[in-house]
Amino acid sequence: IGRKEEQKMIQQFSNKDHLGTGEFLGRTASSWGLILLFYLVFYGFLAAMFLLTMWVMLLTLDDNVPKHQDRVPSPGLVIRPHAAEISFNRSNPADYSGYVQQLHQFLQPYEDSRQEQNELCLVGEYTLQDGEPLKKACQFKRSLLRYCSGLSDTSFGYSDGKPCVLIKMNRIIGLKPIGDPYVNCTSKGNAPLEMLYFPSDGRIDKMFFPYYGKKAHPDYVQPLVAVKLLLTKEDYNVEQTVECKLEGSDLRNNDDRDKSLGRVIFRVKVFQ
Ligand SMILES: *[C@@H]1O[C@H](CO)[C@@H](O)[C@H](O)[C@H]1NC(C)=O
Numbered sequence: 661i662g663r664k665e666e667q668k669m670i671q672q673f674s675n676k677d678h679l680g681t682g683e684f685l686g687r688t689a690s691s692w693g694l695i696l697l698f699y700l701v702f703y704g705f706l707a708a709m710f711l712l713t714m715w716v717m718l719l720t721l722d723d724n725v726p727k728h729q730d731r732v733p734s735p736g737l738v739i740r741p742h743a744a745e746i747s748f749n750r751s752n753p754a755d756y757s758g759y760v761q762q763l764h765q766f767l768q769p770y771e772d773s774r775q776e777q778n779e780l781c782l783v784g785e786y787t788l789q790d791g792e793p794l795k796k797a798c799q800f801k802r803s804l805l806r807y808c809s810g811l812s813d814t815s816f817g818y819s820d821g822k823p824c825v826l827i828k829m830n831r832i833i834g835l836k837p838i839g840d841p842y843v844n845c846t847s848k849g850n851a852p853l854e855m856l857y858f859p860s861d862g863r864i865d866k867m868f869f870p871y872y873g874k875k876a877h878p879d880y881v882q883p884l885v886a887v888k889l890l891l892t893k894e895d896y897n898v899e900q901t902v903e904c905k906l907e908g909s910d911l912r913n914n915d916d917r918d919k920s921l922g923r924v925i926f927r928v929k930v931f932q
Pocket residue numbers: 844845846907
């Protein structure tokens with residue numbers, strides 16, 4: 661017998677054998693049944709585990725969502741010029757030109773001509789616009805800062821030794837302060853320093869809240885408070901420590917762990 665014929669015979673034989681015992685793809689019907697049952701139970705178990713996990717997660721989520729919503733964090737305060745100590749000789753313009761430049765640059769988004777394209781908002785009211793996709797921004801013109809606007813006095817008081825410091829509240833999406841927030845600064849030396857606030861009384865108007873985020877609220881500018889330190893002869897050549905706090909609202913200003921929340925401390929030393 662030739663080789664080819666031999667192979668054919670073997671093939672035929674094995675085919676017959678399969679048909680004879682009722683096997684399909686090498687397994688008997690009962691074997692297939694067992695496998696099917698195993699996978700049915702296995703996947704059923706997986707599905708049940710998945711559903712149970714989802715159910716437990718949804719339960720805890722329902723509890724947590726309101727908790728997170730009513731605990732909007734408090735904002736930190738920062739100053740411009742950006743420095744822990746503002747120190748300069750008032751007779752020496754090169755000493756303070758860096759501070760002055762910084763302030764002019766910082767106030768560029770507040771340019772009156774630019775702010776005139778923003779909305780005039782209602783004083784003392786939140787500017788709520790939850791429905792609109794693109795949020796309007798409320799006007800904050802730099803001229804509001806008067807002697808600290810850099811407009812009439814382009815050196816912000818640095819040349820005559822009565823420097824302005826701008827106080828900015830960090831942006832927090834959704835923040836709506838309760839009450840009427842204002843900035844109150846106190847000097848920590850022996851004799852209290854006299855200061856001027858712009859806008860008057862250091863008020864931060866509620867119209868600038870809430871902030872809706874960079875994407876939805878592209879023209880938004882933070883409200884500012886400027887403090888002009890009216891230093892006198894006795895105050896020169898002496899380091900002054902000033903602490904400014906957000907008061908009049910529910911915003912935190914005495915957190916022991918985060919000392920930037922609602923307050924800022926800076927030092928000023930003016931030589932003459
Ligand atoms: C500012 O703070 C000082 C010191 O805490 C306090 O004596 C003064 O009454 C405050 N001023 C205002 C307007 O709240």
